[in-house]
Amino acid sequence: NKLDVFSKLGKIYGLLGLLFLGLLFTSVFKPKLNLKVPTNIALGLFFLSFAFHAFGLGLRWYVSGRAPWSNGYESMIYIAFTTVLAGVIFGRKALGSLAATCILAATILMVAGLSWLDPEITPLVPVLKSYWLTIHVSMEAGSYGFLMLGALIGVLNLIFMIFKNPKNAQNVNRIIREMTHISEMTLIGGVFMVSIGTYLGGVWANESWGRYWGWDAKETWALVTILVYAFILHMRFIPGLRGAYAFNVASLFGWATVLMTYFGVNYYLSGLHSYAAGDPVPVPPFVYYGVTILTAISLMAYWRNRQFERAG
Secondary structure, three states: OOOOHHHHHHHHHHHHHHHHHHHHHHHHHOOOOOOHHHHHHHHHHHHHHHHHHHHHHHHHHHHHOOOOOOOHHHHHHHHHHHHHHHHHHHOOOOHHHHHHHHHHHHHHHHHHOOOOOOOOOOOOOHHHOOOHHHHHHHHHHHHHHHHHHHHHHHHHHHHHHHOOOOOOHHHHHHHHHHHHHHHHHHHHHHHHHHHHHHHHHHHHHHHHHOOOOOOOHHHHHHHHHHHHHHHHHOHHHOOOOOOHHHHHHHHHHOHHHHHHHHHHHHHHOOOOOOOOOOOOOOOOHHHHHHHHHHHHHHHHHHHHHHHHHHHO
8 A cells, every 4th residue: 555556657657658658759850850769768667567567456356365456456457468568569659559558557547546445455255256257357347447548549640630731741651550450459459359259258157157147238238349359350351441431430439348348238238247336326417418519529530530531
């Protein structure tokens, strides 16, 4: 508690995210500037922060004697970790992906630090006292970080499409192609993890409840998530849905299934997995504002794309 690892990390990731974002926009609008030194310094700090994050999770595991992803707070700090892990694996050479990784990790850790999530290490509920907690939940919750990173990269790509003009079009198109490829890799990793996690969850369900699949709310929405992202990853084979714009919009709004699986099931649906569920709460106003803003960004990016297609 005295180290306050995750609160400090949230601030560090936030500052690094702004730094990477500044470097990214500088590389777009001032391509002749040499950004190698500040980029390498920021990258070194990023790797140190990731190591500190891993240390914090390991310390919590050691103190509790169990895997640190059994409640709301722990799952959030673990998802932030897998988000950064996805950035380390797939996006360490792209400023846009590093910016998205750090901003997303900072946001998740900020939410984890809010008063309604208790950071106290508490005993496990009986059904979670199983080795499957380490295996199943690590895969299932870990996939959310990968899929969320893909969604945020999608937002950044759409914003770049909006600000594209004839002077920077070549540079912006290169960045969009690069980041779209990274987004696709993170989605593949996320779908792999959520698929394996759901399969192993069936094995755990058979041990705990005597059946592999019961169309419980969490099970159903995990399946919906797999199907939606499987479709997104196969869109490039469908005429009319092959472009970078369609993929980035789909990766953005496909994240709604993850949000429903993670939050919606716990707070709005009843089921065997709703351990943290209480009385249904109203949808926060910021959700409506967020959907409106993201829809506006998507429409503006579509309009700009159409302009360039007509001109080209």
